[in-house]
Every structure is written in structure tokens, then in C-alpha cells.
Amino acid sequence: xxxxxxxxxxxxxxxxxxxxxxxxxxxxxxxxxxxxxxxxxxxxxxxxxxxxxxxxxxxxxxxxxxxxxxxxxxxxxxxxxxxxxxxxxxxxxxxxxxxxxxxxxxxxxxxxxxxxx
Amino acid sequence: xxxxxxxxxxxxxxxxxxxxxxxxxxxxxxxxxxxxxxxxxxxxxxxxxxxxxxxxxxxxxxxxxxxxxxxxxxxxxxxxxxxxxxxxxxxxxxxxxxxxxxxxxxxxxxxx
Numbered sequence: 001x002x003x004x005x006x007x008x009x010x011x012x013x014x015x016x017x018x019x020x021x022x023x024x025x026x027x028x029x030x031x032x033x034x035x036x037x038x039x040x041x042x043x044x045x046x047x048x049x050x051x052x053x054x055x056x057x058x059x060x061x062x063x064x065x066x067x068x069x070x071x072x073x074x075x076x077x078x079x080x081x082x083x084x085x086x087x088x089x090x091x092x093x094x095x096x097x098x099x100x101x102x103x104x105x106x107x108x109x110x111x112x113x114x115x116x117x
Numbered sequence: 118x119x120x121x122x123x124x125x126x127x128x129x130x131x132x133x134x135x136x137x138x139x140x141x142x143x144x145x146x147x148x149x150x151x152x153x154x155x156x157x158x159x160x161x162x163x164x165x166x167x168x169x170x171x172x173x174x175x176x177x178x179x180x181x182x183x184x185x186x187x188x189x190x191x192x193x194x195x196x197x198x199x200x201x202x203x204x205x206x207x208x209x210x211x212x213x214x215x216x217x218x219x220x221x222x223x224x225x226x227x228x229x
Contacts, residue, residue, distance in 0.1 A: 004160070031214060040125070043161070043205065043219040050215075058215065090160050094214045102149045102168055103214040108160025 002026050006091050006109035013081045013116045021076040021112050023091030031094045031104065032074035033058075034066060036087040037111075043090070049074055050096075081116045088113050120144055123206055123220030132229050136193040140206035140220045143187065149212065150182050152191045153205040155222065161205055165191065196227045 004025045013019055025032065033048040045058030049068040063085060065077045074093075078085055089112045094104035123140045130136055138152075148169050153161035165180040167173045167189075173180045179192040189208070193200055206220040 033215065040221055042121075042123075042221040043207075045215060045217075048215045056215070092160070096214075102166060102212050103151070103209050103217055105163045105166075106153075106161070106214060106217075108162070110160050111158070 004091055004093055004107050004109035006089075006112050008112060009110065010113050011115070013078075013114065015082060015116060017081050018077065018079050019081065019114075020078075021089055021091070021114075022073070023075065023109060024073045025091075025093040025107070026072065027093060027107060028071070029093035029107070030071070030096055032068065033092045033094070033106070034064070034074070034076045035090045035092065036060065037090060038087050046076065046089075078114075081114075083116045086114060086116045118143060121206065121208060121218050121220045124223055125221055127224040127226055129226045129228065130196055132196060132198060132227055134196050134227070136196050136200070136225060136227075138191040138193075138204050138206075138223050138225070140189050140208075141187055142189075142208060142218075144210060144218075145184070145187065146210035147187075147208040147218075148184075149209045149217075150180070150189050151207040151217070152178075152180055153207060153219075155203045155205060157202070164204070193225075196225075198227050198229055201225060201227050 034046040047066040092106040152165040154164045155161040181190045203222040205222045
């Protein structure tokens, strides 16, 4: 019963290095998301993908790129890491809408803790 | 001013207490309201969902929405140590999940 799986769980980077966070879901959801969570800022949406082949910017997309590889997988890439990107990153997936109407329930992974020195 | 405000806590209560967690918001168009629970070093999980105004009850949890005051609450009755977590409110004017705005979360500690 995996749900949403993120890798890696922890990563330390130096300024300017690049890396990719991987995410996979096994719930056959169309929509997938990348959030970052910072103290005092809450969860903020970086990018999302409403379906395979489409991606859209969220609230804080600068410095990130994403790829929706297939229906299951959605990756987040930092091309040139900066200390401001030190954060906990969460991948999530959802049904399009709740069966009762309203925003679909988000199913989150356990998070990837990234430190940029 | 943030669209959604939430007291960060921590809120520390004894086992069995009634807990009240709150969020205020500024956008009168919000009509979908959710509460997510996040255990330490885990991802959030949906706890309660309410559409528009009114109350919704699920076991020991009650979600309340007062749109006239732009105020939502989550009440936990007979709180347990297993309720110790961070509680995030989330809300949206539209049914698109990507439009959800999250509060910063309130950390709750229930001690035996």
C-alpha cells in the first residue's frame, strides 16, 4: 500500500549544484503536485500537473523545473541550487475533485529534506 | 497580510481536554474548507472537509465554518496523545485542488 513515494528523503547540496527529486504514485490519479514547506510560510505550490503531458506553474516556480514522465511519475529538478531552496519538499497526488464536490483530497509523500549550503 | 492566518502554537493540553484550533481568512470567495493533520516528519493527510458554512462532525472531530466572520475552527473532543501533530487549515474559492491555500499550521501537543 505504497501511495506516494518520494526519493531521496534527505539531501545536502552545495550552492550551484543540481539535483532531481523523484516522485511516484500508485493510486492512478491524474493530478500530481510539488509543494515546499518552510517554517512560518506553510505549504506553497511549486508546480502541478493536471494530467500526463501537462504541467503548470504554482505560487513559487522560480528556480525549479518539472517533468511528468508518465501518469505515475512527476519529478522536480533544481538546476542551480540556492540556499533559499533549503526546505522540505512534498509531492502529492489527487483525484480531480472530491466525489462530493470540491478540491480533490491530496495524498502526500513523506517529504524530501533538502539543505543547500 | 496573508490570505490565511493560523496561530503556530504550540498548543499544549492534557489528555481528555477539548481543543480548539482556528484559522482566519481574508478572501470572502473561499467556500471549500479543509483540515489536514501532519505528524512529525510525515506528509499531511486530510482530516475534515466542509463546504460553505456550518458544522461537520466525524467522531471526536468537529469542523465549523463561519463565513460571516471569515473564521473556521476544528474542535477535538477527549483529546488523546495520538492527536499530537500539526494541524493545517486549507481553503479555496474554486474546486481546483491547485488553488488550495494552506495556513502555516498549529502544533498541538497532548500530554498524558
